[in-house]
Structure formats: C-alpha cells, structure tokens
Amino acid sequence: MNLTNSLLIKLRGNSITTSFLLHSNFSTNRSMLHKITNLNHALNLFDEMSQRRPLPSVVKFTQLLHLVTKMKHFSSSLHLFNQMCSLGVPVNEYSMSIAIKCCCQLHRTKDGFALLGSCFRRAIPPNVYIFSALIDGLVLEDRILDAEMLFKKLIKQKLCEPNVVMYNTMIKGLCKFSNNVTALALLRLMEQTNCKPDIFTYSTIIDSLCKDKLIDDAFKLFKEIVCNKSILPDVITYTSLICGLCKFGHWDEASKMLKQMEDENISPNVHTFNVLVDAFCKEGKVEEAEAIINIMIDRGKVPNIVTYNSLIDGYCLRGEMIKAREIFYSITLRGLVPGVVTYNSLLNGYCKNLNIEKAVQMFHEMTGKGLKPNVVTYNTMIQGFFRVGRFVDARKLFDEMHAQGQNPDQYTYRIVLEGLCNNHQVEEALSLFHLMGDSKLNSDIVVYNILINGVGKCGKVDIARVLFQGLIDKGLQPDVRTYNVMISGFCREGQLGEAKLLFLKMEESGCPPDDVTYRVLLQGYLKNRHYDDVEMLLQEMDDRGYSLDASTLSLFIDHIAAGLLDRSMLKLLGKLVPKELLNDPRLCDWE
C-alpha cells in the first residue's frame, strides 16, 4: 500500500472500500459502480482511477461523475469534473452536460452559461441536454422570463431541436409561477408537433392545477389521458390528484381515488400515503392520520421521516406537545434520523404553544447535533420570540441568521413586520417598510395587510389609507383581508361611511366580502350604535350561508339586552348561529 492510499484511508475513513478497490484489479465496469453507495466510495474510486496508467476511458469517468451527481453531491461532482479536465481526460457533451447541470442545481446558472461558452471554444456542440439543464437552472433561480427567452430563442433560431424533456422543463417552470394557461398552451403545441406530451407533461400540469386549487381543471386533464389511453397515469399522477382533493377536505373522493388507482394496478407508494397523512395532520385529524399509517404498514410500506414529520405537525397543532415529543423520540428508535424539517416542526409546535423556553432548548439540541438551522428554523424562532413579546431576542436571532449566511425571505420579512406591529412598534415597522423601498419584498399583498392592520389598530387610519392607495398604484390587487383590515380600521375610528363605501366596492372589484367582512362591519355598526344597515347585513349573511362568530354574537346579545336593538332580530340571529355555539349556556335562555 503506498503512502497516498494509506492517507486516503485515514482521510476518508473507509478502509473496507479502499482495500476492496486495491485488491480488485482496478476494473471500473458496471458491477463495480453498483457497489458505490456513498460519496466516499465514489471519491476513493476516482482517486484510484486517476492513478491508473493508461487512464480509464472518458466513459468510465463520466459514469462515475453521473453517479456522484445522482447522489446530489453537485459540488463534489463539479470538483471531479475539474480534476478530470486537469488530468487531461477529454471533455465531451456528456460530461459537459453533467457539469452544467451541477452548476445550475447549485444556483450557479451563471457558471453554467460560462461552461456553455467553453463548449463553443472546445468545439463541443451544445445539445438539448445542455440547454434543458440551463433552462432548469434559470427556473430554479426564479428567472422565468430568462428561461422563456432562452427557450423561444432556441426554437426560433433552430439552435437545437426541442424534445419532450425540454418542453417539460419549460412547462415545469411556467407551472412554478402558476402560469397554467401558458403551460397548457405549450402542451397543446406539443400535440401539434411530433414531440408528443407524455405522462411527465400531464402530471406536471395536473399537479400545478391542484396546487392552485383548480381541481376541476386538473380532473379534466386527467380524464383526457384516461380517455386517450395512449398515455397511462402513474403513481405520481394519482398522488397529485389525491393531494389536491385532500387540500379541499374532499376525503371521500380522495379515498375513492386511492381505490381507483389500486384497481388500475398502480400501488400507492410511501409518498402517496404521506400526502394523506399530511393532509389529515394539517387538519388536526391525527387519529385518521394514524389509521392511514397503519394501512400503509399493512401494505408493506415503511413510514419514513416525512410521515413522522407530518404526525409531529398534527400533534403540535392540537397542542399535544407531550405526544409530539413522544413521536419525535420514537423516530430514532425506528432507525430514522430526525432532520432539520423534523426539528422545525417541533420548534413550531413549542412556539405556537408559547413554550419558547423549550423551543430554545430544542434549537440548541439541533445545532449541537450538527444540524444547520435554515431559513424556516429562524423564521419559526423569530416568530416565537415576537409572540411572547421578546422582540429583543427576535432581533438578535435575526442578526444571527444573517451571520450564519441564511438569507431572510419573504416570510421573515412578514414575521418581522407583524412582530413589530404586535409589540407596539408600528413606527419601527413602517420605517423598515420604507427602508425596503420598491423591493420585491414590498410587492407582497400580505405585507400591506400586516401594515394596514398594524396602523389601523393604533388608530392611524390616515396612514392606512395612504398604504392602501400605494398598493393600488403599484398595481397590486387587494384581497379580502386587505379590505377587511381597512374596513376594520375605519370602523374603529367611527368612520362608518368610509367603511360602507369600501364594503360596497368589494363586490364590484371582483373580491366579494367573506364572513369576516360582515362580522367586522357589524361590530363596527353596533359599537357605534348605528343600526340602519344591520338587519340587511344579517340577511345578506344568511343568503350567503355565512355564520356569526362568538364575539359578534355576544355583542348582539348585549345590545338586545340593553334594549338598543329590537327583539325581532333574534329570529334572524338564530339562523346565523353555528351549531358549535348553540350549546353555549348564555344562549339557552334567550329563545
């Protein structure tokens, strides 16, 4: 054994593989590559291969490069590519497409394009593999317009013949930005060419439609493939549809789909079951989730870490932290490893249940285990600190987040603004907002809703008005919440006329009022002893099938008891009381 090899053993600590490599006559055939199961194996093999004389063929090196890429070790793969280059292994379109893919997946599409430049210098004609990787990279960096431009340019200038994968990559990008219309148009375009859409094309769009709650459109597309019969739906297609149904709480239809797929001889996989488990847990229906887990085990599928992460979420949502913790500790016993997502779920649970001390303890436990907190972790903790009024600690963590190289995202910004508003620091929130200027973060309707709500709550309805006009000027669309917080602000200041005007504007702006709008407006009217429209509003609520919440109802009872409102209103009110409130003892004696 030479010095280099013994050093390798020490460095990479995998003597079994290395000795195996040394005693196998250095062959790098397919069966050899099969035995590579982790990065160390692959790196050891690469080192060994590069010492052989003559050097193994480009093909062997590329196979290994591919393997490392498939393990998602993109930066290692890029490093090996560079080493291959310095060894003098000739670069071809195969290794080049892998290298470009790696750059793109590392969010370094710029470097991918630099490699594209070197393709031209090396007389390697870039092909559809390379261009697809670049389009994918642009999409990954949210540069959808650049991706579209490149895609169109390639077709127009006939720089490469697009194939189904390239179309699918572009369609995936469009779907990422909810541009289902263009995605569908591309699918129709494909039908006109000899590059027919496949199950990937359909699944991508079906999934996107489900995510955008366009479940009927998703099923229309699904029926198309079922009738067509030339493309068969697979487990992923079904899983996406089941996921869409679950998000709507259409449990019966979801279980019908599960049955239907099994009738078609498509077995649901762990992912399919996880979608169901997750949907139940998000509704706090942990019993149902546990039942699904049992079915999954009966079918011979082993629940994985994702399954348990959902279950933890479910128990946290119900505030059953002891149970959540129990699941958390059972993970290790099952031979699974809790990841950042697992910790994030539990941290979220502790924060939402206002046990910030426990959250802090778990946060330290996670970093102690070498897990790197991500942006979700920081957002969760920052929100947790704000919730209990510890805004100084929130600020500290926000700074630490920067220091740890985790870039705040749109959620961080929302959390900080909301946290400041709720901690009586509206001025601070406003100056942060102004500091951000016209950035992308400030083109978020949720941010406006938070601020309008914040300023409204401290009576600064004039500032709310300016903010509202500002978002309109920016071309942003106010949503129901925007209107609700504005109306609430007006009501609080007794500006009922303004409130009513905005309320009437909702319908004509294509944003019909929801139950909250009615509750806010009714409370405003009652508190200001302005009863003219009350009966009409209650009637409208009934027509729309809305119900009253406990606090509005209680306000009504007070007003009736004080003789301010006529008892004839009771009948209408009775219709608007949801079943859960009917058991309220205070309501028993007013019939």
Added chain:
DNA sequence: ATAGGGTTAG
C-alpha cells in the same frame, strides 16, 4: 453503450 424531466415541510 457515458447526460436530462413530474408528487410532500414555515
């Protein structure tokens, strides 16, 4: 005889 695509976390 070496490259590419679709389903789950705040």
